[in-house]
Amino acid sequence: MPSVPTAMPSAPTAQAVQSGRETLPPALRDAAKERKAKLLAEVVLRLRDDDLAADADKKAMVDKALEANQGTPAFVEICAAFAIKDRDPELLRIAIEHHDESLGALALRLVLSNSGTGLIAKALAGRDAVLLATALGNANDKRALFLLSPIVEDSRQSLLLRKTAVLALGHFEVGARFLLAMSKRQAIPAELQSVLAGVLAIVPFPSVRSEVQQSTTANATIDGALPPIQDLVTQNGDPAHGEQVFVTSCSTCHQVAGKGIDYGPNLTEIGSKLGKDGLYLAILYPDAGVEFNFETSQLNLRDGNSAVGIVVSDTEQEVAIKSIGGSVAKYRTRDILTRSKLASSSMPTGLQASLHQQDLIDLVAYLAGLQKR
Secondary structure (H helix, E strand, C coil): CCCCCCCCCCCCCHHHHHHCCCCCCHHHHHHHHHHHHHHHHHHHHCCCCCCHHHCHHHHHHHHHHHHHCCCCHHHHHHHHHCCCCCCHHHHHHHHHHCCCCHHHHHHHHHHHHCCCHHHHHHHCCCCCHHHHHHHHHHHCCHHHHHHHHHHHHCCCCCHHHHHHHHHHHCCCHHHHHHHHHHHHCCCCCHHHHHHHHHHHHCCCCHHHHHHHHCCCCCCEECCEECCCHHHHCCCCCCHHHHHHHHHHHCCCCCEECCEECCCCCCCCCHHHCCCHHHHHHHHHCHHHCCCCCCCCEEEEECCCCEEEEEEEEECCCEEEEECCCCCEEEEEHHHEEEEEECCCCCCCCCHHHHCCHHHHHHHHHHHHCCCCC
């Protein structure tokens, strides 16, 4: 006799799963747990204007949501929404793990707002010091100056950490001004002078940049004064070496074929848009023409900090701004005191001052060869 097909087992009901009578596969169980955590976060965030101190049940719900969402963006969002003061260690860990992301920057700003400088200082003496120093730069908070500046001047610290501290200080205005002051009084150690010169060359803050540019000749390289652009365009360059110059000097803000940092305009097909004369003009006089959608904006915040970069998102609730290096930070609209567009480009005048003339010619030869295919 033909065999009678057996019935397929029915899917477990939600009640059975919740009661533990059915066991889901690990992947499904984890997905269900994640969905539940996100739902809980959404629920408690609707209570953001409520006084938790006056309602123990709501406070317990928020605590449960924090436990369910540890290490996630929702955890940071909940801490920010309710001004949570007792989760600094977890926030610090998120800042380190996401040191080059906006999530890490927000987490670290919360720790700084909670007067967590002691906790951060202790972590800066540990194994995650370099990652944390990077996060402090991205946090764009003037209180980071008192944590980073001692590292720069302490020869007992590793050179990598000290260089990272210099780079981080250049991300926020007070830090950049500190570096400029060190440069003026020639107090920067020899082993940090090259990285300091690079930071000051791309500093985005207008007041600091103007002082830096007073000592920089726009149309000069290491070899001395450049000939006019109409003479430069007649010079033959080596595109292969120009690509190396691009990687060293330009890829921190620009991409070519997916390589580099997504901050300024993508240069993958720049040779189809600009001739050699236009390329020289863009490099030597970047303020002469800022590409549409890449205007630099400055936010002045109510807490005394400022942010400079390209606005990538603008809503009634928040403004997201991308700073040099590609990191994106979000600022609540109510925390912004004033905002303005700067007349100057994010690409500062004088970058070629760190190049030899032939390096510049080779760079332009490489860029001119980036044609649309």
